[in-house]
Amino acid sequence: MFPVKELKRSALISLWFAFLTFPIMVIKVDPIERTVNWRWDNLFFVALGSFVVSILAKVYLIRKERRAGLKKVSKAVTEPFVQRILREPRFLYPLSIAVLIFAISFPFFFSTYQTNIMTTALMYVVLGLGLNIVVGVAGLLDLGYVAFYAVGAYSYALLNLHFNMGFWAVLPIGGLFAAFLGILLGFPVLRLRGDYLAIVTLGFGEIIRLILENWNEFSKGPSGIANIPRPGFFGMEMNFDSGITYIYYIVVALVVFTIFVVNRLQSSRLGRAWLALREDEIACQAMGIDKTKTKLIAFSLGAFWAGLVGVIFAAKTTFVNPASFTFLESAIILSIVVLGGMGSIVGVIFGALILILMPEYLRALSEYRMLAFGGILVVMMVFKPDGIISNVRRSYQFKKHSSTAE
Amino acid sequence: MSEVILKVSGLTKNFGGIKAIDAVDLDIRPGEIVALIGPNGAGKTTFFNCLTGIYTPSAGDIILRDPKNGTETRLNGMKPNKITEKGMARTFQNIRLFPTMSVLENVMIGRHCRTHAHILGAIFRNPATRREEEEIVDMSYDILRKVGLHRQVNEEARNLSYGAQRRLEIGRALATEPFLLLLDEPAAGMNPQETEALVTLIRKICSEGHSILLIEHDMKLVMSLSDRIFVMDYGKKIAQGTPEEVRSNPAVIKAYLGEDVDA
Ligand SMILES: Nc1ncnc2c1ncn2[C@@H]1O[C@H](COP(=O)(O)OP(=O)(O)OP(=O)(O)O)[C@@H](O)[C@H]1O
Ligand SMILES: [Mg+2]
Numbered sequence: 001m002f003p004v005k006e007l008k009r010s011a012l013i014s015l016w017f018a019f020l021t022f023p024i025m026v027i028k029v030d031p032i033e034r035t036v037n038w039r040w041d042n043l044f045f046v047a048l049g050s051f052v053v054s055i056l057a058k059v060y061l062i063r064k065e066r067r068a069g070l071k072k073v074s075k076a077v078t079e080p081f082v083q084r085i086l087r088e089p090r091f092l093y094p095l096s097i098a099v100l101i102f103a104i105s106f107p108f109f110f111s112t113y114q115t116n117i118m119t120t121a122l123m124y125v126v127l128g129l130g131l132n133i134v135v136g137v138a139g140l141l142d143l144g145y146v147a148f149y150a151v152g153a154y155s156y157a158l159l160n161l162h163f164n165m166g167f168w169a170v171l172p173i174g175g176l177f178a179a180f181l182g183i184l185l186g187f188p189v190l191r192l193r194g195d196y197l198a199i200v201t202l203g204f205g206e207i208i209r210l211i212l213e214n215w216n217e218f219s220k221g222p223s224g225i226a227n228i229p230r231p232g233f234f235g236m237e238m239n240f241d242s243g244i245t246y247i248y249y250i251v252v253a254l255v256v257f258t259i260f261v262v263n264r265l266q267s268s269r270l271g272r273a274w275l276a277l278r279e280d281e282i283a284c285q286a287m288g289i290d291k292t293k294t295k296l297i298a299f300s301l302g303a304f305w306a307g308l309v310g311v312i313f314a315a316k317t318t319f320v321n322p323a324s325f326t327f328l329e330s331a332i333i334l335s336i337v338v339l340g341g342m343g344s345i346v347g348v349i350f351g352a353l354i355l356i357l358m359p360e361y362l363r364a365l366s367e368y369r370m371l372a373f374g375g376i377l378v379v380m381m382v383f384k385p386d387g388i389i390s391n392v393r394r395s396y397q398f399k400k401h402s403s404t405a406e
Numbered sequence: 407m408s409e410v411i412l413k414v415s416g417l418t419k420n421f422g423g424i425k426a427i428d429a430v431d432l433d434i435r436p437g438e439i440v441a442l443i444g445p446n447g448a449g450k451t452t453f454f455n456c457l458t459g460i461y462t463p464s465a466g467d468i469i470l471r472d473p474k475n476g477t478e479t480r481l482n483g484m485k486p487n488k489i490t491e492k493g494m495a496r497t498f499q500n501i502r503l504f505p506t507m508s509v510l511e512n513v514m515i516g517r518h519c520r521t522h523a524h525i526l527g528a529i530f531r532n533p534a535t536r537r538e539e540e541e542i543v544d545m546s547y548d549i550l551r552k553v554g555l556h557r558q559v560n561e562e563a564r565n566l567s568y569g570a571q572r573r574l575e576i577g578r579a580l581a582t583e584p585f586l587l588l589l590d591e592p593a594a595g596m597n598p599q600e601t602e603a604l605v606t607l608i609r610k611i612c613s614e615g616h617s618i619l620l621i622e623h624d625m626k627l628v629m630s631l632s633d634r635i636f637v638m639d640y641g642k643k644i645a646q647g648t649p650e651e652v653r654s655n656p657a658v659i660k661a662y663l664g665e666d667v668d669a
Contacts, residue, residue: 261529268528269521269539276504276515283502286458288490288519288582297525395560396510398547 006058014051021046057382064383103252107245115248119316121356122251123309128336128348129258130305135334136342137266138298139278140190141198143330144205148178148303150212150325152310157225157320158218167231171311178307182300190295193281205330212322224321231315247316254312258305259345265301266345274298275343328370332356335373339380341387350388410435411473411586411617412457412494417466419449419456419641426452428641429466434586436473439608439618441628443652444638445661450621451499453638454588458496459486470494473585491519495584497575499591499621505564509555512563512574513546516581546581553577553607569600573607580611587611589620593627605631629653637661 025046028037107115127149134142155174159165165173189200212219219225230243231250265271273294276284285291314320332355340351359369380387412434419427427449434440442450455461457468459481468481470492479492495516504512521542527535550556553573558566563574572592579587592608593601605627612618622628628635628649635652637645639661645652652658 264529264531265525268535269518269523269542270525270528272507272511272515273518275507275511279504279506280502282460282486283498283504284515285486286460286490286496286498286502287515287578288487288495289515290485290487301525395508396543396547398556398559 006055010051010054010058013054014047014049017050018043018047060383100256103255104249107248112241112244116244117357117360119244119248119251121353122248122255123312123316124333124336124356125255125349125352126251126258126305126309127333128340128352129262129345130302130309131333132302132337132340132343132345132348133262133265133274133305134298134302136337136344136348137271137278138274138295140295140298141194142201142299142302143198143327143334144201144203144208145302145306145333146325146327146329147205147208148182148306149310149313149329150208150322151178151181151303152307153314153320153324154212154219154225154310155307156311156314157228160228161225167229167311167315171308174311175304175307178310179300179304182303183296186296186299190292190299202327202330205325205327209322209325212325219322222322224319224323226319228314228318228320230318247312251312254308259349262345266343270294270297331373335377338377339387341389344387344389347387347389409471409473409476411471412619413467413469413471414457415467415469417453417456417468418464419452419461420464425641427456427463427638430638430641430643432636432643432646434617434619436585436617437612437615438633439612439620439631441632441635442619442621442638443623443625443628443635444644448638449641450638451590454496454590454621457481457489457588458494459484459489470586487519490582490584493584494586494588495579495582496588497572497579497590497592499594501568501571501575503563503571503574503578506562508560509550509563509566509574510543510546510559513549513577513581514542516549516578517542517546519582549577549580552580552610554603569596569604572596573604576607576611580616584616586617586619589618589622591621591623593622593624601627 022043025042026039028039029035030037106118110118127145131142131145134140134145152174155177156167156170159170159173185201185204189197189204192200213222215221231247273284273289276287276289277291277294277298281291313324317324336351336355337348338351339355340349341347355373359372410433412432414430414432417427417430417432418425430449430453432440432442442453444450452461456463462483466482469478470481470489471478472493481489481492481494484492504515507515521538523535523538547556547559550559553576555566555570555574555577558570563571566574572595576587576589576592589608593604596604601624608618608620608631620628620631632649634647635645635649636643637652637655637658639657644657644661645655647655
């Protein structure tokens with residue numbers, strides 16, 4: 001049966017919630033009449049609501065634990081459907097090709113507007129995959145990721161403004177700038193762990209934004225830089241629509257490239273070292289892995305992708321200003337990684353598509369976007385801390401009596 | 407035979423006012439199994455942590471001598487990974503595996519410092535990288551066979567039994583090709599059968615050319631395995647010698663049985 005102890009806890013939780021939400025739910029100041037309305041009934045609903053929700057959550061968790069107890073016996077059978085597919089190359093390859101064909105034919109079947117939204121979503125896929133290296137694989141909580149995105153975007157904007165450099169020339173430069181900045185930031189910061197690292201990177205992200213906002217001679221301040229050219233295609237002039245389609249294809253190519261590279265990295269010697277670093281730093285060092293070097297590579301590699309997407313962002317919107325690179329942006333990208341599944345490529349792709357497309361298509365919801373993000377993240381952390389699709393460990397087959405030299 | 411591979415002299419470690427290790431000397435010769443024993447809180451694990459670079463010693467010298475080429479290195483202040491590269495690897499008293507990585511991957515991590523593939527190699531998978539990766543897998547599998555875990559290669563490390571986790575830690579340390587292996591209470595939490603298998607394993611490892619320094623509370627195991635024993639109490643070395651010498655040493659009996667037994 002449901003333990004009394006848990007009832008008590010739920011009661012406490014509901015009291016705490018009632019207290020926390022008191023100022024916004026109960027007190028309502030009427031500035032015209034200069035009176036205060038005390039909406040006590042709201043207090044009751046908040047308390048009751050949070051009580052019920054916390055009990056439901058607890059019941060769910062208890063059940064899950066019981067099931068986990070039974071599950072040990074038949075692990076292979078209960079493995080989620082998606083993961084079984086991901087494990088089987090037989091299903092995985094046709095599926096990937098189908099998805100790729102869909103992605104390539106997308107602009108032919110959907111409007112320019114839809115294509116544009118999809119481009120944005122795919123840019124976040126790449127950002128998510130980049131941050132996934134840092135947060136998901138190497139376990140370094142980076143809350144200032146948007147800074148590298150900004151560096152990429154401003155690289156293109158400024159290099160184009162001053163030196164008239166084109167998109168394709170700046171694309172790698174923007175990525176390398178960001179990676180370089182990643183290393184610069186990494187040196188002092190990487191000796192920190194967990195929460196401390198998060199706070200410092202958060203500060204770093206804000207510093208970059210504030211520099212862009214206040215250093216007028218350098219970045220033109222809050223008014224930003226306009227008239228950034230779209231990517232060129234062998235000097236061909238393009239109208240607005242085909243320009244959007246073109247960028248869409250560039251982004252699709254970038255997504256494919258990113259998935260390819262990230263996938264190979266993850267199953268390499270370096271990728272294993274990142275994972276080990278996430279799991280246990282001390283054991284990792286004791287096994288002969290250079291902690292600083294490995295972390296720096298993760299950090300700068302993640303930044304590299306943010307830089308690339310930054311350049312594309314500048315080319316797509318033809319305008320950059322500091323307002324595009326707020327902490328909110330970092331939070332969204334982080335949510336993508338956490339929601340999708342730390343360390344899992346497919347998970348991050350799903351996460352990005354869900355979190356970016358959902359608010360676009362459910363306009364009504366977009367007002368409550370931040371609320372929904374917060375809610376989703378909390379719920380995910382409680383019920384499915386591994387994310388939608390958790391990372392599949394590679395399995396190895398050996399002949400029964402392998403006779404390699406000892 | 408006279409050449410020591412590890413020479414520790416006057417090693418001291420202070421935590422604030424506490425002297426966790428106080429001027430301890432110790433040496434290990436090639437092919438030896440040496441035990442470090444002492445009551446709880448004697449400073450044994452702290453001693454290991456100083457040797458492996460997890461703590462920086464407050465005073466004293468740690469000299470490691472590679473038996474193959476005779477190069478001597480002073481380990482004080484070196485990073486843990488560099489020390490492992492020099493040829494000394496360890497296990498942990500409170501098991502520190504990589505819990506969600508597979509058994510095989512745990513051992514593969516141990517190969518890291520003996521392999522070289524870099525980012526570009528990983529992305530392009532050139533023949534050299536592929537060959538190296540195959541070697542890592544093969545060698546890790548062989549090690550798993552040696553420690554008796556080759557039937558669980560794809561199991562997550564956290565799902566292993568306690569005894570198996572300890573053996574996996576030994577396997578992971580072996581993968582770094584150490585000439586000196588430090589084991590911190592390898593038999594803790596094992597049942598008698600597992601302990602017996604462990605003794606066989608340690609002997610085998612030793613016979614394959616690894617010297618061993620081990621911390622252990624199981625006296626039967628210590629007495630049967632070790633060539634020499636060092637005894638610590640309250641951070642100081644109180645005795646050293648062969649098992650027989652140590653067993654009859656009054657200071658050791660006093661440390662283990664308390665003040666009232668007078669020698
Ligand atoms: N990081 C630290 N900071 C402060 N004191 C420490 C630290 N690490 C160890 N100590 C202290 O040093 C002393 C020795 O501890 P250590 O863990 O080395 O003992 P041990 O001989 O390994 O004991 P056991 O047999 O229980 O494992 C203890 O008193 C412990 O409290
Ligand atoms: Mg200890």
